[in-house]
Amino acid sequence: MIYREAGQFKTTYRADQAVFPILQDRIAILLILAVAFIGVPALASDYLFLAILIPFLILSMAAIGLNILVGYCGQISLGTGGFMAVGAYAAYNIALRVPELNLLIVFLLAGGCAALVGVLFGIPSLRIKGFYLAVATLAAQFFLDWLFSRVGWFTNYTASGSVTAPQLKFFGYIVHAPTGKYLLCLCLVTVAAVVAKNLVRGRLGRSWMAIRDMDIAAEIIGIRPLQAKLSAFAVSSFFIGVSGALWAFVYLESWEPLAFDINRSFSLLFMVIIGGLGSILGCFLGAAFITIMPIFLNQVPAALGIPLSTATVSHLEFMIFGALIVFFLIVEPHGLARLWAIGKQKLRLWPFPH
Amino acid sequence: MGPFIEVVLGGLLAGVLYSLVALGFVLIFKASGVFNFAQGAMVLFAALSLVRLMSGELSAVHYWGAAAVLGVAVGYVLLLFWRRARPAAAPGRGASWGLIGVFGLIGAALAALHGTAGWSGWVAIPATAAIMGLLAVAIERLVLRPLVNQEPIILFMATIGITFFIDGFGQTIWGSEIYTLDLGIPKDPMFLLESVFEGGILVNKLDIFAAAIAGVLVAVLAVFFQKTRIGRALRAVADDHQAAQSVGIPLNQIWIIVWTVAGFVALVAGIVWGSALGVQFSIALVALKALPVLILGGFTSVPGAIIGGLIIGMGEKLAEVYLGPVLGGGIENWFAYMLALIVLLFRPQGLFGERIIERI
Amino acid sequence: MQRTRPVGDVLLKVDDITLSFGGVQALSGVSFDIRKHEIRAIIGPNGAGKSSMLNVINGFYHPQQGQITFKGQTRKQMRPHEAAAQGIARTFQNIALFRGMSTLDNIMTGRLLKMRSNFLFQLAWTGPAEQEETRHREFVEHIIDFLEIQSIRKTPVGQLPYGLQKRVELGRALAAEPELLLLDEPMAGMNVEEKEDMCRFILDVNDEFGTTIALIEHDMGVVMDLSDRVVVLDYGRKIADGTPDHVRGEQKVIDAYLGVSH
Numbered sequence: 001m002i003y004r005e006a007g008q009f010k011t012t013y014r015a016d017q018a019v020f021p022i023l024q025d026r027i028a029i030l031l032i033l034a035v036a037f038i039g040v041p042a043l044a045s046d047y048l049f050l051a052i053l054i055p056f057l058i059l060s061m062a063a064i065g066l067n068i069l070v071g072y073c074g075q076i077s078l079g080t081g082g083f084m085a086v087g088a089y090a091a092y093n094i095a096l097r098v099p100e101l102n103l104l105i106v107f108l109l110a111g112g113c114a115a116l117v118g119v120l121f122g123i124p125s126l127r128i129k130g131f132y133l134a135v136a137t138l139a140a141q142f143f144l145d146w147l148f149s150r151v152g153w154f155t156n157y158t159a160s161g162s163v164t165a166p167q168l169k170f171f172g173y174i175v176h177a178p179t180g181k182y183l184l185c186l187c188l189v190t191v192a193a194v195v196a197k198n199l200v201r202g203r204l205g206r207s208w209m210a211i212r213d214m215d216i217a218a219e220i221i222g223i224r225p226l227q228a229k230l231s232a233f234a235v236s237s238f239f240i241g242v243s244g245a246l247w248a249f250v251y252l253e254s255w256e257p258l259a260f261d262i263n264r265s266f267s268l269l270f271m272v273i274i275g276g277l278g279s280i281l282g283c284f285l286g287a288a289f290i291t292i293m294p295i296f297l298n299q300v301p302a303a304l305g306i307p308l309s310t311a312t313v314s315h316l317e318f319m320i321f322g323a324l325i326v327f328f329l330i331v332e333p334h335g336l337a338r339l340w341a342i343g344k345q346k347l348r349l350w351p352f353p354h
Numbered sequence: 355m356g357p358f359i360e361v362v363l364g365g366l367l368a369g370v371l372y373s374l375v376a377l378g379f380v381l382i383f384k385a386s387g388v389f390n391f392a393q394g395a396m397v398l399f400a401a402l403s404l405v406r407l408m409s410g411e412l413s414a415v416h417y418w419g420a421a422a423v424l425g426v427a428v429g430y431v432l433l434l435f436w437r438r439a440r441p442a443a444a445p446g447r448g449a450s451w452g453l454i455g456v457f458g459l460i461g462a463a464l465a466a467l468h469g470t471a472g473w474s475g476w477v478a479i480p481a482t483a484a485i486m487g488l489l490a491v492a493i494e495r496l497v498l499r500p501l502v503n504q505e506p507i508i509l510f511m512a513t514i515g516i517t518f519f520i521d522g523f524g525q526t527i528w529g530s531e532i533y534t535l536d537l538g539i540p541k542d543p544m545f546l547l548e549s550v551f552e553g554g555i556l557v558n559k560l561d562i563f564a565a566a567i568a569g570v571l572v573a574v575l576a577v578f579f580q581k582t583r584i585g586r587a588l589r590a591v592a593d594d595h596q597a598a599q600s601v602g603i604p605l606n607q608i609w610i611i612v613w614t615v616a617g618f619v620a621l622v623a624g625i626v627w628g629s630a631l632g633v634q635f636s637i638a639l640v641a642l643k644a645l646p647v648l649i650l651g652g653f654t655s656v657p658g659a660i661i662g663g664l665i666i667g668m669g670e671k672l673a674e675v676y677l678g679p680v681l682g683g684g685i686e687n688w689f690a691y692m693l694a695l696i697v698l699l700f701r702p703q704g705l706f707g708e709r710i711i712e713r714i
Numbered sequence: 715m716q717r718t719r720p721v722g723d724v725l726l727k728v729d730d731i732t733l734s735f736g737g738v739q740a741l742s743g744v745s746f747d748i749r750k751h752e753i754r755a756i757i758g759p760n761g762a763g764k765s766s767m768l769n770v771i772n773g774f775y776h777p778q779q780g781q782i783t784f785k786g787q788t789r790k791q792m793r794p795h796e797a798a799a800q801g802i803a804r805t806f807q808n809i810a811l812f813r814g815m816s817t818l819d820n821i822m823t824g825r826l827l828k829m830r831s832n833f834l835f836q837l838a839w840t841g842p843a844e845q846e847e848t849r850h851r852e853f854v855e856h857i858i859d860f861l862e863i864q865s866i867r868k869t870p871v872g873q874l875p876y877g878l879q880k881r882v883e884l885g886r887a888l889a890a891e892p893e894l895l896l897l898d899e900p901m902a903g904m905n906v907e908e909k910e911d912m913c914r915f916i917l918d919v920n921d922e923f924g925t926t927i928a929l930i931e932h933d934m935g936v937v938m939d940l941s942d943r944v945v946v947l948d949y950g951r952k953i954a955d956g957t958p959d960h961v962r963g964e965q966k967v968i969d970a971y972l973g974v975s976h
Binding site: 012013014016017195198199201202203204206207209210212213214216217218219220221222223224225278 | 772774793794795797798799803804806810811812813814815819822823824826827829831833836837838839843844846847848851852855886887890
Binding site for chain 1: 504515525530681698
């Protein structure tokens, strides 16, 4: 009853094409943004920022990137970690070698580098599909892992192979406090989400989805598979690259190639599946779920008086994630986002039966 | 010439290991169209179960459980034979379950009598095989059956979920350290062809043993697929699920069988790998190398899996020895994948796969 | 029947097309032409090579021999998306809609060839990108009105019944404003009412938009009523070509359909 669109008539195509055509949704999203930009910085603790909110935001951006590729364009990728690493090391090297450059531009350039690498490894997708492509993206993952750990130039020949990000300095301000970092990530992720939404509901998005649903038919109605697939790889890798740079510079601060190994790829894939393939909202839901789950597993048994060793917790995490993936694929292949949509549908009538 | 041949031979023998894992993939893909990402995890799980049952370091519950599973499996197999031989006299549904349960109890009781000392390989291997069978049943019931008729890519992602579950589950119940597996397979190095080359060629007896096992396994599987009634049903299911069902082939049973067989193959691979490298988590990762092998050999070809494995193993070793120093070493990690990728660009269906005619 | 646009010059000419898959000869030496504004039917028993012919025309299969002249341009082969760009659209025997997308989005994909706004404007959803979207939406709404599928505009096509899916597929092809529309069994599996609706749409498309149509159909009544000229294929060869009445009387056609002892 609270959530209903009765009486809200759309009189222009423009209004019908809006992201949130329904008034209640518009109010809700404004409220959420207000809380995120004003409420949270005022209230949250440093722990909340550093351990939960910042990783959640950055991973959301990576999930948006991956979802464009997997959920919208139907090209499965197991190389996300590698593309994040490209972003991180590109940002590191650009900032190292051109120190006077504004960090925002560094991040964008890092995304650009990742997009280039993404396109390069996306080229096989023109000839191969499905599982074959999954294996091809594994090639990207393992090759990039190797590249950054063995080729000294990328790490500026540090002996340990671990590198440290420069200070976060924007327009003369040094972002140091967790609140500042949080706001930085929040701004970038918001922009990323808006841009991604605009792309997927327009010309490009439709050609991606057409390729996903039936590539042969898509080609016959005039979509060029080359352009559609490679643009998906480029856009996807751009977001993933920027998120990799953020992950390195804002969250980790100093890191080694292991931070972007194949487990990162899998956990991002899980976010996208659990959150919802082909949904921008789902990226946030999935990222939240996967970020909070391990913390929950760490804290709850201890609070209940069942102490678990770290090894056990990490194995349990594996089991639970694995089981959840299967569970979601069986019960709701479209993930949390679809559950949310069903919930909204129910709310149109609630509390009345009809 | 000697060192070169040594590298090639070493590579070929490493390739046999990849082939063993790839075989499991091919079996499942042929019979159910599922790309089973969990094959590597199954290898790890089988190896862990085996090495830990032999170790004598577990709690009594582990042994009772494993023995009960073995008992149930023995009971089930005996029952199958009974039904086959004297269908009229075979027990009904309820009695069958009872009988199987009794066998399980007997198994557990025997284990209790035996105490918590480690088992010999003669008991531990069948017990592990039984556990793999149970795993197959569980996967069929809990994952495949609810996902029947879903798109292949959904099933593929489900097997990634299975991979994570098995990895976590195996390490939770069996432990997660490095264990040495000793089944009495000889491991010492030996020299071949000493008369032909100066100093001969150095190979490991274990590698020869592995190659022999792989050969036997392929022969057995070939006979199983081509000559038996079940094999024919498997091939029918592989071609078309619905058509197979419509002529009365029980899809669910076929899946259980094929996953069990893949489980046995995983056990064999686990034995060989575990003997060579020790049983540890990295087995699951190395087993991923079977993926490029599959791409090279084609997803549906048993000989392809073998030859693909040999090519990958050999190429990888040669690259490491001759290209590695130039590129900075460690290229074994990605070389196989890149090789497969390049092959894909020229032959998207793999070396032995069938050419796909697209229709609309 | 009075038609507003008379049949014109040759629009498409296929010449001596031969196509084989391995040892299987799908088409051998088939030649015919399609004239502007006409409705041309391709008929024949199962396996006669009708669908293969359509696949050759829109570039999905590449014939080993022969050539195709479309709008005066002769070609040996091209990619399907190039054929689409030249103005050939089609529907499929087994529905090939984008199942994850709504009716509206499916038909909008038919407009993709005509959309070319800048990537940067798309990012921000402003300026030319938004105007373009609205302009094409308007066009698509005309098609939705024409096909009488307003009520399922936002329904995912995977949930629609068969007959409606066929209609949406026609809509997607029409959205491209094709000069030549290929319909592969547009009425297969439909009941009488749905068939009548579909016939009406085909005639209206031909009449109102002046679209040239080549269609494959098994329902002889429909073929005889709709088409201006008919090509008959059997075992990959052309056995007759002409007006429905002419074709109906050909001995070879009767043999092909009724079977004859050799």
